[in-house]
Amino acid sequence: MDLIAARLGYIGAIIATIGDGVAAIAAGIALRKLEEASLAESRSEVDQFRQTENIQQQVDFYINELIQIRKMIK
Numbered sequence: 001m002d003l004i005a006a007r008l009g010y011i012g013a014i015i016a017t018i019g020d021g022v023a024a025i026a027a028g029i030a031l032r033k034l035e036e037a038s039l040a041e042s043r044s045e046v047d048q049f050r051q052t053e054n055i056q057q058q059v060d061f062y063i064n065e066l067i068q069i070r071k072m073i074k
Helices: 002-073
Strands: none
Touching: none
16 A cells, blocks of 8 residues: 555656646746747837937928028028
8 A cells, every 4th residue: 555655646746747847838938928029019119219210300300401491581
């Protein structure tokens, strides 16, 4: 009876170890997905900032052009 209990304990420990391994792999996959999503969001924010900066430069250019034209008219 003790031998059976020891074998069952051993099998249970193996199953628990395999389960822990699977859980660790799943956690690693989830972490990678979150990191990729975070990186994609950061890239999107950087792209939006660059677009905003570009638009601001264009607006500044046209404002300066209008100022130049106004000076020419006066």
